[in-house]
Amino acid sequence: MKKLIAGNWKMNGTVAEAQALTKAVLDGIKADPSLSESCDFVVCPPFLHLPTGSWILNNDKGRAALGGQDCALTENGAFTGDTSAAMLADAGCSYVILGHSERRQHHKETDAEVATKAKLAHAKGLITIICVGETEQERERGQEKDVVGRQLAEALPASVTAQNTVIAYEPVWAIGTGKNATPDDIAAMHSFIRTRFKEKLADSANMRILYGGSVKPENAQALFKVDNVDGALIGGASLKADQFLEIAKKVNF
Numbered sequence: 001m002k003k004l005i006a007g008n009w010k011m012n013g014t015v016a017e018a019q020a021l022t023k024a025v026l027d028g029i030k031a032d033p034s035l036s037e038s039c040d041f042v043v044c045p046p047f048l049h050l051p052t053g054s055w056i057l058n059n060d061k062g063r064a065a066l067g068g069q070d071c072a073l074t075e076n077g078a079f080t081g082d083t084s085a086a087m088l089a090d091a092g093c094s095y096v097i098l099g100h101s102e103r104r105q106h107h108k109e110t111d112a113e114v115a116t117k118a119k120l121a122h123a124k125g126l127i128t129i130i131c132v133g134e135t136e137q138e139r140e141r142g143q144e145k146d147v148v149g150r151q152l153a154e155a156l157p158a159s160v161t162a163q164n165t166v167i168a169y170e171p172v173w174a175i176g177t178g179k180n181a182t183p184d185d186i187a188a189m190h191s192f193i194r195t196r197f198k199e200k201l202a203d204s205a206n207m208r209i210l211y212g213g214s215v216k217p218e219n220a221q222a223l224f225k226v227d228n229v230d231g232a233l234i235g236g237a238s239l240k241a242d243q244f245l246e247i248a249k250k251v252n253f
């Protein structure tokens with residue numbers, strides 16, 4: 001299976017910076033054809049920069065996809081400030097990140113809400129990247145599998161397939177901190193997640209399971225060697241095209 005290299009730009013950058021970053025990522029992918037052979041790419045800019053990204057990516061269709069970082073809980077209507085799954089699809093997105101720990105923490109998003117959003121996103125043809133992961137305290141208490149197991153049970157709607165859903169395991173304590181889970185810890189959790197899907201999906205082996213949390217060019221090589229790691233969800237390092245692409249290059253090492 002090709003690895004999925006996903007960039008989560010979070011709330012960063014101006015329109016001009018988004019333009020330059022999208023273009024630099026595309027230029028880098030074009031310059032090294034081996035990258036597209038081993039990886040699929042998706043970049044997830046802030047909502048406001050999606051049209052910019054879409055315009056650039058459309059001129060080079062297929063090299064990299066566009067994704068939103070969240071979508072609304074409802075289809076449309078009087079929901080000030082929200083952006084619907086339909087709007088994302090219309091703006092050129094084929095992916096949407098849902099249930100990121102920053103949304104769970106700062107916007108009190110629940111698993112049930114993530115499931116509702118995912119159902120709406122699937123109905124609009126979007127591939128959902130659903131984030132799961134335990135906090136540092138939960139890991140210290142040895143509860144990481146309970147937490148991720150609960151998130152998988154409650155944050156995924158019945159519409160999930162191996163094609164329309166990607167799981168991103170992101171231990172909360174590893175996001176933006178420079179701390180990394182060990183390859184053994186990652187292997188254990190990714191295998192646990194895969195096993196969960198074996199019970200639900202006949203083609204569970206085709207579901208991508210990404211790792212996220214301080215993924216950098218320096219640790220990517222070891223990460224991609226871990227069983228059941230089908231790509232990475234990259235925050236900080238996705239804001240620099242050279243680092244983002246350097247991570248993708250480690251897939252072939």
Ligand code: PGA
Binds near residue numbers: 175235237
């Ligand atoms: P990070 O973020 O790479 O900056 O740790 C990852 C994420 O939050 O998706």
